[in-house]
Amino acid sequence: MREAGSVRENLHALFSPRTLALIGATNNLGKWGGMILANVLTNGYKGKVFPVNPRDAEVMGMRAYRKVTEIPDAVDLACIVTPAETVPDLLLDCARKGIRTVLVISSDFAETGPEGRKRELALLELAGRTGIRIVGPNSMGIFSAPMSLVCMMALIEPLRGDISFISQSGNIGVQMLEWGRGLKAGFRYFVSSGNEADLSCRDYLKYFGEDPECRSVMIYLESLKHGEGWLEVARAVSREKPVVVFKGGKGEAGQRAAASHSAALAGAVPIFDASFRQSGLIQARTTEAFIDCARSLARLPLPGGDRVGIITRGGGWGVITTDACEEQGLVVPPLHAGTVEALDRLLPAYWSRGNPVDLVAVTNIRIYRECIEILMKDPNIDGVIALGALPGRVMSFLSRPSLKERVGLKDEHVRAYESGAQSAGQEVLEGIIHLMKTLKKPVVLVGGGQKSPVYEAQMEEAGLNIYPTPERAVRVMARLMEYARYRRRLEAEPMK
Amino acid sequence: MREAGSVRENLHALFSPRTLALIGATNNLGKWGGMILANVLTNGYKGKVFPVNPRDAEVMGMRAYRKVTEIPDAVDLACIVTPAETVPDLLLDCARKGIRTVLVISSDFAETGPEGRKRELALLELAGRTGIRIVGPNSMGIFSAPMSLVCMMALIEPLRGDISFISQSGNIGVQMLEWGRGLKAGFRYFVSSGNEADLSCRDYLKYFGEDPECRSVMIYLESLKHGEGWLEVARAVSREKPVVVFKGGKGEAGQRAAASHSAALAGAVPIFDASFRQSGLIQARTTEAFIDCARSLARLPLPGGDRVGIITRGGGWGVITTDACEEQGLVVPPLHAGTVEALDRLLPAYWSRGNPVDLVAVTNIRIYRECIEILMKDPNIDGVIALGALPGRVMSFLSRPSLKERVGLKDEHVRAYESGAQSAGQEVLEGIIHLMKTLKKPVVLVGGGQKSPVYEAQMEEAGLNIYPTPERAVRVMARLMEYARYRRRLEAEPMK
Numbered sequence: 007m008r009e010a011g012s013v014r015e016n017l018h019a020l021f022s023p024r025t026l027a028l029i030g031a032t033n034n035l036g037k038w039g040g041m042i043l044a045n046v047l048t049n050g051y052k053g054k055v056f057p058v059n060p061r062d063a064e065v066m067g068m069r070a071y072r073k074v075t076e077i078p079d080a081v082d083l084a085c086i087v088t089p090a091e092t093v094p095d096l097l098l099d100c101a102r103k104g105i106r107t108v109l110v111i112s113s114d115f116a117e118t119g120p121e122g123r124k125r126e127l128a129l130l131e132l133a134g135r136t137g138i139r140i141v142g143p144n145s146m147g148i149f150s151a152p153m154s155l156v157c158m159m160a161l162i163e164p165l166r167g168d169i170s171f172i173s174q175s176g177n178i179g180v181q182m183l184e185w186g187r188g189l190k191a192g193f194r195y196f197v198s199s200g201n202e203a204d205l206s207c208r209d210y211l212k213y214f215g216e217d218p219e220c221r222s223v224m225i226y227l228e229s230l231k232h233g234e235g236w237l238e239v240a241r242a243v244s245r246e247k248p249v250v251v252f253k254g255g256k257g258e259a260g261q262r263a264a265a266s267h268s269a270a271l272a273g274a275v276p277i278f279d280a281s282f283r284q285s286g287l288i289q290a291r292t293t294e295a296f297i298d299c300a301r302s303l304a305r306l307p308l309p310g311g312d313r314v315g316i317i318t319r320g321g322g323w324g325v326i327t328t329d330a331c332e333e334q335g336l337v338v339p340p341l342h343a344g345t346v347e348a349l350d351r352l353l354p355a356y357w358s359r360g361n362p363v364d365l366v367a368v369t370n371i372r373i374y375r376e377c378i379e380i381l382m383k384d385p386n387i388d389g390v391i392a393l394g395a396l397p398g399r400v401m402s403f404l405s406r407p408s409l410k411e412r413v414g415l416k417d418e419h420v421r422a423y424e425s426g427a428q429s430a431g432q433e434v435l436e437g438i439i440h441l442m443k444t445l446k447k448p449v450v451l452v453g454g455g456q457k458s459p460v461y462e463a464q465m466e467e468a469g470l471n472i473y474p475t476p477e478r479a480v481r482v483m484a485r486l487m488e489y490a491r492y493r494r495r496l497e498a499e500p501m502k
Numbered sequence: 503m504r505e506a507g508s509v510r511e512n513l514h515a516l517f518s519p520r521t522l523a524l525i526g527a528t529n530n531l532g533k534w535g536g537m538i539l540a541n542v543l544t545n546g547y548k549g550k551v552f553p554v555n556p557r558d559a560e561v562m563g564m565r566a567y568r569k570v571t572e573i574p575d576a577v578d579l580a581c582i583v584t585p586a587e588t589v590p591d592l593l594l595d596c597a598r599k600g601i602r603t604v605l606v607i608s609s610d611f612a613e614t615g616p617e618g619r620k621r622e623l624a625l626l627e628l629a630g631r632t633g634i635r636i637v638g639p640n641s642m643g644i645f646s647a648p649m650s651l652v653c654m655m656a657l658i659e660p661l662r663g664d665i666s667f668i669s670q671s672g673n674i675g676v677q678m679l680e681w682g683r684g685l686k687a688g689f690r691y692f693v694s695s696g697n698e699a700d701l702s703c704r705d706y707l708k709y710f711g712e713d714p715e716c717r718s719v720m721i722y723l724e725s726l727k728h729g730e731g732w733l734e735v736a737r738a739v740s741r742e743k744p745v746v747v748f749k750g751g752k753g754e755a756g757q758r759a760a761a762s763h764s765a766a767l768a769g770a771v772p773i774f775d776a777s778f779r780q781s782g783l784i785q786a787r788t789t790e791a792f793i794d795c796a797r798s799l800a801r802l803p804l805p806g807g808d809r810v811g812i813i814t815r816g817g818g819w820g821v822i823t824t825d826a827c828e829e830q831g832l833v834v835p836p837l838h839a840g841t842v843e844a845l846d847r848l849l850p851a852y853w854s855r856g857n858p859v860d861l862v863a864v865t866n867i868r869i870y871r872e873c874i875e876i877l878m879k880d881p882n883i884d885g886v887i888a889l890g891a892l893p894g895r896v897m898s899f900l901s902r903p904s905l906k907e908r909v910g911l912k913d914e915h916v917r918a919y920e921s922g923a924q925s926a927g928q929e930v931l932e933g934i935i936h937l938m939k940t941l942k943k944p945v946v947l948v949g950g951g952q953k954s955p956v957y958e959a960q961m962e963e964a965g966l967n968i969y970p971t972p973e974r975a976v977r978v979m980a981r982l983m984e985y986a987r988y989r990r991r992l993e994a995e996p997m998k
Contacts, residue, residue, distance in 0.1 A: 047904065176818070256825040257824065257825050259824045263858050293972065320672070320674065322672070361755075
C-alpha cells in the first residue's frame with residue numbers, strides 16, 4: 007500500500023488530462039480499443055488523443071503511434087486496453103515517456119484467479135518501482151464532464167452535472183450514468199475503480215471531497231481494499247457534501263458473487279453498516295434510491311428534524327405514503343392547531359383535519375398552492391412530501407374529436423384550458439421552490455402530471471424532483487433526514 | 503349485512519350493463535356528472551347510456567330524461583353522481599323503474615363523519631327495503647373492458663386485459679390503471695368499492711374468481727367491512743388464480759389516515775398478514791410490486807421450489823440481484839456440476855463457475871441464448887432472473903456522423919448491425935418463451951435493451967416481462983415462488 011497524500015496530481019491527470027494516449031486503439035469497433043476510441047471521439051473530448059497501435063499507422067482517421075515513447079507531446083494520461091500479459095512492458099514504456107498516471111482497462115488480473123493475482127502483484131510492484139499510479143486493472147474507464155471525456159468500454163453519453171461517482175462495478179456505473187439521462191441527473195466525474203490494485207475508493211473519495219464543483223458523491227462499494235484512512239476520509243467528505251453508498255454483497259451468496267467478480271472478499275455487513283453510520287455516509291438500500299439520493303440530497307435544504315407533512319389529492323395515496331414514512335422511521339405527526347385553522351378556511355367542511363392533508367375532491371391547483379404553503383409553515387413539520395402537485399393530462403381527452411363535438415368545445419377552449427393548467431402548475435412549482443429557500447424545509451414531489459420543459463432546469467437546480475412512486479420519494483426524504491441528523495450532530499460536537 | 507349468494511346478477515349488471523342511466527349527467531366538464539359522461543362517450547361504451555338531468559332536455563348531444571322512470575328501455579345499471587342528500591329519493595326512483603343495481607359515486611356519507619354515517623345507514627336500509635344492491639357510496643366508478651365502459655370520475659382509458667381489480671381507494675385504482683398503460687398490463691374489470699356500505703370486497707372477489715376470463719386479481723385493501731365469508735372466498739379464488747393484495751394502513755399513522763378517508767378502521771396488521779397467508783393471497787409490499795405481480799404471476803409457470811438461477815453480463819448486477827434474492831428469502835444455490843461443465847464449453851476459461859452466471863465480457867447474444875438454456879435446465883434451479891438478455895442501444899452511436907466518417911461505416915453497415923441485433927434479441931426471447939413452456943420454469947428479465955414491438959404481444963402472453971431494476975424482478979420472482987409454494991401445499995392436502 008502506497009501513500010495516500012501524493013495522489014492529487016495523478017487524479018488531476020486522470021480526470022482532466024490535456025493529452026491522452028490510448029494504447030490498443032483500433033479501427034475495429036468490435037474490440038474494446040475501438041469502442042473506447044469511438045467514445046472519446048464522438049463525445050467531443052477537449053484534449054488531444056493519441057492512438058497507440060504497433061501495427062496500424064492510422065486509426066479512425068488519426069495518425070497512430072507504435073509506442074507511447076514516439077508521441078511528440080507530453081502525455082498526461084495513458085489508457086491501456088491490451089491483453090494482460092502485454093501490460094508490464096507497456097507500463098515500462100509509459101515510465102520512459104514520463105507518464106505518471108495509467109488507467110488499466112485490461113482484465114484477467116486478480117479477478118480471474120491465482121495466476122491473475124500474481125500478474126496483479128507484479129504490476130503493482132512495477133508501478134511502485136516506476137512511480138506510476140494505476141487506476142484498475144479491470145476498470146471500465148472514466149468519465150469527465152469538464153473535459154467531455156468518455157474514456158469507457160460502454161457506448162454512453164452521460165449527462166453533465168455535479169455528482170461524482172466511484173464504482174467497484176463497471177456495469178453498475180454505466181447503468182447509473184444511463185439512468186441519470188432519464189432522471190436528468192448529471193455527473194461530473196466517474197471512475198470504474200476495477201480491482202483497485204493501487205489507487206482505491208478512498209483516494210477517489212478524497213479527491214471528490216476536495217473538489218468544490220462536486221456537490222455529491224456516489225460509491226458502489228463491494229469491499230474496502232485499503233481500509234487505512236477510509237473512515238477519516240469519509241468523515242471529512244460527508245461533513246461537506248452527501249456521500250451516498252450502495253453496498254453490494256450483503257448476503258452470503260452475494261458475498262460469494264462479489265468475491266468472484268471484483269477480486270475481493272466483500273466485508274462483513276454489520277461492520278460496514280457501523281462504519282457508514284459513524285462517518286456520515288448515507289446508505290442507499292435500492293438501486294433507484296442510490297441515484298435518487300445522490301441527486302436530491304445535494305440540493306435540498308437540510309431539514310431540522312424527522313417530521314414529515316404529507317399533502318395529497320387522494321386518500322389512498324396518503325395512506326400508502328404514511329405507511330412508507332413509518333417503515334423508514336420517519337414521523338408523520340398531527341397538524342399544529344394553527345395549520346388546521348388555516349386549512350379550514352380553504353377546504354370543504356368534511357376534510358380530515360389530519361396529516362396527511364387530503365385535498366379530497368378539490369381540483370383547483372391554486373388551492374393546492376396555498377395548502378402546501380400552510381403545511382410547510384407548520385412548526386411541527388420539518389419536510390413535506392407532496393403528491394399530485396401538478397395538473398394531470400386532461401388535454402388528450404379534451405381534444406378528442408368525439409368529445410369536442412358533443413360538448414361544443416372549441417380549439418381555443420382546449421388551448422385556454424391547457425395554458426391555464428400549465429401556468430397553474432408552474433405557479434405551484436415556483437411557490438414551492440421559493441418556500442424551500444425561505445423556510446429551509448425540503449419538499450419531494452410524487453406523481454406524473456404536466457411539467458413544462460422550460461421549468462425543468464429550475465426544478466433540478468433547487469433539487470425539487472418528482473418521483474413516480476411514494477416509496478421512492480419517502481426513501482429520498484428518509485435519507486435526507488438521516489443526513490441532516492448527522493450534520494446536526496456534528497455541529498453540536500466541538501470540532502476535532 | 504345482506505346475503506352474499508345472490509349478488510351474481512347484480513355484479514353482472516354492474517360490469518356488463520347493456521343499458522346505463524347516468525343520474526346527474528351534465529354538459530359541464532367541470533362537474534363529475536360531465537366528466538363521467540364524457541368518459542363513457544369517448545371510450546366507446548358498447549351499451550346504451552341515458553343521461554338523467556331534471557333541468558336540461560339535452561346533454562352532450564343526447565336526449566336527457568328528468569327521471570329514470572321516464573327512460574323507455576329497461577335499465578341494467580344506474581349511476582348516481584348527485585349530492586348526498588338527493589340520493590335516497592333517486593334510489594326510490596330506481597326501485598320504481600325496476601333497477602336492481604346502483605353505483606353511488608356521490609360522497610359525503612360515512613367517510614365525512616357522524617352525519618354522513620347516519621345518511622349511509624339510512625341509504626343501506628332503503629336499499630334493503632327496495633331490494634337494490636349498492637356499489638359505494640363514495641365510489642370513483644367502474645371499468646369494464648368487455649363493454650368498453652369507463653364509468654369513472656377520472657379521465658382515463660385503461661388498457662384491456664385480464665387483470666380484475668378491486669380498490670378501496672379510487673385514486674390508487676386510477677393510478678394503477680394508468681401505470682398499466684405504460685407496463686402494457688391490461689385490465690378486465692375495475693371497481694372502486696367506495697365505503698362498501700352494501701356490496702364489499704368479498705363480493706367482487708368472489709365474482710372475479712368465478713370469471714374464467716379473469717386471470718389474476720388485484721385488491722387494494724384498507725379494511726374488511728364484512729369479514730364473514732372472507733377467508734372462504736379468498737381461499738376458493740386463490741386456488742384458481744393469483745390474488746395480489748396491497749394492504750394500506752400498516753403503521754399507526756397510516757391507520758389513522760385510512761380511517762379518515764374510507765370510513766373504516768384499518769385492521770390490525772398481524773391479523774391481516776396471517777389471513778393473507780392462510781388463504782393464499784399474495785401480499786405486495788410496494789406499489790410497483792402490486793401491479794408487477796398481478797401482471798406476471800398469472801402467466802408465468804409455477805416453479806417447483808425457491809431456488810433462483812441468475813444470469814448477467816455484469817458482475818455487480820449479479821451481486822445486487824443475489825443480495826435482493828436473499829433479502830426476499832430466496833435461495834441462490836451453487837450450480838449443478840453438469841451445468842458448470844456445459845458452460846465451460848461456452849465461456850472464457852476465467853468465468854466464475856458459480857451462480858450468478860456472469861458472462862463477463864461475452865457480447866455474443868447467441869451465446870447468451872445457449873447459456874440461459876443450460877441454466878434453466880440445471881436441476882438445482884427452479885426459476886431464472888436474466889439480466890441484459892437483450893442487445894443494448896448501440897445504434898444511436900454507430901449512426902453518429904462523426905463516427906461513421908472516421909471508421910468508414912456505411913449506412914448499410916449500420917442497418918445490418920441493427921437488424922442483426924434485433925433478430926438476435928428475438929431469438930433469445932423466443933428461446934426463453936419456448937423453454938418456459940417445456941421446462942415449466944419461470945424467467946423474469948431485467949434491463950432495457952432493444953425490444954421489437956412486434957414481439958411485445960408474445961412476451962406479454964407468456965408473462966415474460968422486463969423490469970428496469972433487479973429489485974423489481976426479484977420481488978416478482980419471490981411472490982411467484984410464494985404463490986407456487988401455497989399451491990403445492992394445497993395439492994399435497996386432501997381436498998376439503
